[in-house]
Amino acid sequence: MDIATAHAQPKTRVALTINGHRHDLEIHPWVTLLDLLRGPSLQLSGTKKGCDHGQCGACTVLIDGERINSCLKLAVTLDGTNVTTIEGLGTPDDMHPVQKAFVEHDAYQCGYCTPGQVCSAVALLREGHGRSREEIREMMSGNLCRCGAYTNIADAIQDVMDQEVKVGMREAAE
Amino acid sequence: MLNEKNVFGSPLPRIDGPLKVTGTAPYAAEYHDPGMLFGHAFYATVASGRIASIDTSKAEAYPGVVKVYTHKNRPALASSDDAWKDEVALPGHPFRPLENDRILYDGQPIALVIAETFEAARDAADLIRVDYAADAPHTDIEVEQAKSYVPPEPRKEDFLPTDPRGDAEAAYDAAPFKIDAEYVQEGEHHNPMELFGTSVIRSEDGTLTVYDKTQGSQNSHDLVCGVFGLKPEQVRVVNAYVGGAFGSGLRPKHQLIFAVMASLDLKRSVRVEMSRREMFYLTWRPATVQRMQVAADADGRLMSVRHHAVQATSLYEDYQENVVNWSGLTYKCDNVRLSYELAKTTMSTPGDMRAPGAATGFLALESAIDELAYEVGMDPLELRGKNFVTYDQNDDLQLTSKALDLCYREGAERFGWDKRSHEPGSMRDGQDLVGWGVATGVWEATLSPAEAKVRLFPDGKITVSAAASDIGTGTYTILAQIAAQNLGQTIDRVSVLIGDSSLPKTAVEGGSWTAASSGSAVQAGCLEIKKTLLSLAQKMDNSPLKGAAVEDLAIRDNRLVLDRNDQLGLAIADILGSNEMSSVEGHGKVEPDQEQAKKYISYTHSAVFVEVRIDAELGVPRVTRVVSAIAAGKIINPKTARSQILGGVVMGLGMALHEEGMIDHRTGRIMNHNLAEYHVPAHADIHDIDVIFVEEEDDKASPIGVKGLGEIGIVGVGAAVANAIFHATGTRHRHFPITIDKIMEGLPGQ
Ligand code: FES
């Protein structure tokens, strides 16, 4: 089947839960999760496109809690999954602790890689990784920042980690 | 009570921060309109020649495709060079997409597919077939420099090499210690994280709102009007958020022309976004070959400096940088000869990339100075200090300030330079060869004409508006700080509107001049407000401000008061109320001071210290510590200022160790046009970076005492790394970037 005939084929039905809301969608099989999110129907353009090739991390989202490059996932393969994008983590008036730490540490400049960095950092913390500066550096390396905010990003992540450790210790003591 | 001193100079978080970290700040390719069409470009796969034939029939037949444009059916656009010259155009003939069958460079856009969906446009573009009549490519600067030439038309007068002074040749011949070396640098690509994109939203009356990734909304606006013959009011260009640019967004790009062209032709809203691959076929930092001849006496005093540079440009424009003049003003030297030439290549026209010219020139100058220090047998920092100069010898001008000596001192102290042992290879630590290197950096501090409007409301709310851009530089925040400071408010009372061509005139954001220029315009606007309020207040009965001059005034707690006795004053609400005004506006304007320029010139300075650790067997380099000491006048916001320097240092590390556009010179094509093979620094590459801002008072560089920070952070970094690698290994590398393979070959015992 050539590509033009394929295009005329019916779309595929998938159900995705995005930031807690269920979406029943009909999509072509070649549409990536990234283009679906950023496209006209969902307009969730907080997820960024930096390369479309899995090389920059700008498109990082969480699928069932795990960080992935959404440009490398075809949306039709995600039926029944839970997708969390940057919009699902916090809002300007009610920021996630990682988002707050990014603002506090100036862990961005142009802000374009930032949603991807934040999603990646949130997952990193959930994975229980990033216990040392070196581990943060290593395990955040899939997220490029051309503005060069790396040291501030690592500071922000470490800050949240330290707070979590403190809270954890307090809870353990109680 | 509010203390306005807290606003200026305090490390406030960015006011646009919450929008950025939550993904709610919209970038150019993120504006929607029902029925919007999507464009995808198709680009040449030869570097030079002509399109013999192009077949778009399959693409046109592809479901969802609306139209395919090539040189054969492109709508008529302006044809004169003038219409295509943007605010920062170069000598030559600006590129016009789809003008004719000529191929000028690899990756040139030669067709545009417009479709109902992004995917249809992208996939249909793959179905276009082209036959080329290809010519031989010319892309290797080391070959093409044989045909170098002095650019017949200078880009700017002050880019011309300054006149020779003394007798550089004779002084060189007579000097006891000398270095004669050639430094080669491969081309670099800006690669901002945001792809170049334009969304054109067409309203019913046919006017266009153009969301463009650019460093100057008014530059894009004026170009669109010129090229498409539109009236100024028919187009508005918005660049409220810009996902990085580093110079690549100074000149409008072809996606802007494409999106507007298709929108006008098809009478629809249109978005055209580039792919990452296309981002390599644009503006780039040109490949450069430099020859340095420097000489010193036994005390390390510079006797002679000669610096010659040849840079790549395109077939159609003469891009030029100020590469060599730095070598005549950084150190004291009475015998100097500087020269600069271009070489034509079949590449797209290069463009300004973070500290254009200086980042390149200092790579050679500061490497050569280090080499000379070793020749003399002197500590490289000591040699730099010995040649300290307090004026600009090139133009015989006074400096508005120069705290470079403090940069050397405070930087060295923080870094621990006194613990350095001079001999190369003498600081081994286990498996690591440790090297410490230093370099100086200089960048010009300029003011460009700028305007801003400031409006103050009775309740203390302030709005600031200007066409200025924030490309990650912190413009939103510092403009708010300046307005808050001058009008006695806290920063949360200020809203800043920028990035819109309909706002007060501002030059493109570049050259580190935005903070000084737009910031000074905001301050001037605030002064206008105070003047208006004062004259209104003085007309009121029993005014306590009768006889007061505007310099005596301050605004505190929403009252216009005498600075020395704030019991005396009037509530702003009362002043406005008694004149039936609901707010007061000030329109600030700044221009460079021509009179002052006859006597003074202004520069930012830096000293950058670098520690490199190199695996003794594998040659893997890691830059484990950087101290960057900066003298840049007044710092409005130490938090965003520090980030500017961090960003410059990181890009400098990329320049030193990783970044190069790899060209197959047999085909003239860029081979590594993606972020996996063109390596920009990643998290794992970046260790500790320490930034110091030394005290520097400057009342002349700009009305607000600011010099600008966008460029200075990168200048000198490349040389400092190279110098550290020499100190670690004993091998001098003169071909940048210094990749692992080169380091391995130069390891002791190889
Ligand atoms: S856009 Fe997905 S990794 Fe770059």
Ligand code: FES
């Ligand atoms: S903040 Fe600009 S790319 Fe990271």
